[in-house]
Amino acid sequence: MTPDELWNEIQYCFLNDGEASLPTLELQNLSAKEINSVYLQMRIQSQVVTPAPFFWHDVEKRNIPLDDVANAAELVVSGQAAPFSFTVEAIQIDDVILPMLTIEIFQDTVAISFSTRDHWNALRACAFFSWLSFLLDGTQAGQLVVSAVNGPPDHKRFTQAWNRFINDSGRAEQ
Numbered sequence: 802m803t804p805d806e807l808w809n810e811i812q813y814c815f816l817n818d819g820e821a822s823l824p825t826l827e828l829q830n831l832s833a834k835e836i837n838s839v840y841l842q843m844r845i846q847s848q849v850v851t852p853a854p855f856f857w858h859d860v861e862k863r864n865i866p867l868d869d870v871a872n873a874a875e876l877v878v879s880g881q882a883a884p885f886s887f888t889v890e891a892i893q894i895d896d897v898i899l900p901m902l903t904i905e906i907f908q909d910t911v912a913i914s915f916s917t918r919d920h921w922n923a924l925r926a927c928a929f930f931s932w933l934s935f936l937l938d939g940t941q942a943g944q945l946v947v948s949a950v951n952g953p954p955d956h957k958r959f960t961q962a963w964n965r966f967i968n969d970s971g972r973a974e975q
Contacts, residue, residue, distance in 0.1 A: 802969040807930065808923035810962040814953035815921035823903065823914040825948035828936060831911065833878035835940045839911050840874035842936060843904055847889035850901065856885035874906045884908065894928035894935075911936075912948065930966050 814824060828839060854867040860881050867873050867887060876882035886905040891898060900920065905912040915921075915929070937943040945963055947956040 802966050804923040804927035807927050822917040824953035825912050825914040825951045827946045828911040829946045830942045830944050836878050837875045839936050846892050848891040849887050850890050851887040854887040857883040877906050878908050894932050897924050897928035
């Protein structure tokens with residue numbers, strides 16, 4: 802699937818509809834180890850742009866800066882910390898830099914939200930799909946799922962485009 806073919810199928814999900822929109826995709830069916838690994842990979846590939854990002858440590862009953870621990874996701878999946886979110890930029894796939902993304906770490910899911918106000922195009926959408934595929938390649942049964950709460954419009958069409966992209970790249974269908 803070429804970037805233009807993918808873009809023709811999903812551009813409606815990435816273009817500004819006149820409202821502030823943050824469609825969300827979820828990486829599901831991840832083990833605790835896989836959530837930790839995905840989180841660390843995201844941190845390695847990006848720059849956090851959230852001012853003073855932190856998480857709530859349930860055991861210590863206080864906010865802790867995200868970078869004060871080696872892996873805050875590990876504390877979430879072990880039940881020691883509350884789910885948290887942060888915003889990143891500068892993820893580069895080949896020569897394409899993705900727009901800002903918001904990441905949420907839950908005990909059993911990693912959610913990724915993207916703004917429809919950013920400058921998406923065929924190359925960025927294809928790079929985004931490649932990055933999501935790369936993250937899932939490091940898992941046993943991980944799946945990309947459109948958020949039931951705030952997914953992109955036309956969940957079925959988006960999922961079909963994702964499956965076509967994955968099949969064309971040689972990965973098992975989601």
